[in-house]
Amino acid sequence: MTYVVTENCINCKFQDCVTVCPVDCFYEGENFLVIHPDECIDCGVCEPECPADAIRADTEPGLETWLAINAKYAARWPVITEIGTVPADAQDWNGRPGKAAFLITGEAPAEPQARKPVYPSGDEAPAAQREGYEVDGAMVAFPEAGADTAPVELLPRDSEEDDGFEVDGLRVTP
């Protein structure tokens, strides 16, 4: 068993989790943290510390993809043990569905459409920015929040040459 950082960390990256981990097994990407599954001792103290409720035990169903992402990038990204800069718009991203499209892995230049758009606070955001994001020239709407929200389809690629994701049927190369 291990704990896993999941989608809602993307672009929030509050980093409260790193201050409590007794074995320093968090690793830092540009807009996401991961847990090294072989270093995590399953103590669970990080889970309630996350303001974005992004940390889960891998015994929960449906976390296979996020576990694979945690394992893959924990082996590539640097360890993080102290809180650095929290994104100024972290709360604007907290709870926003569809954030998998914005995961930046650093393995390839981010496509312009995969980069994080800037969301002004609250009602200042243009309607188009509040409702979705652009991928490969197509507009992908953020799923409606609620119980019947369809999960974002996120498929990590195995090969180094073909690294990327499918999000809602559209290809995203971070």
Ligand code: SF4
């Ligand atoms: S506290 Fe949660 S949102 Fe913040 S960096 Fe850790 S996992 Fe990500």
Ligand code: SF4
């Ligand atoms: S469960 Fe414990 S060891 Fe594992 S990442 Fe969280 S704080 Fe670190």
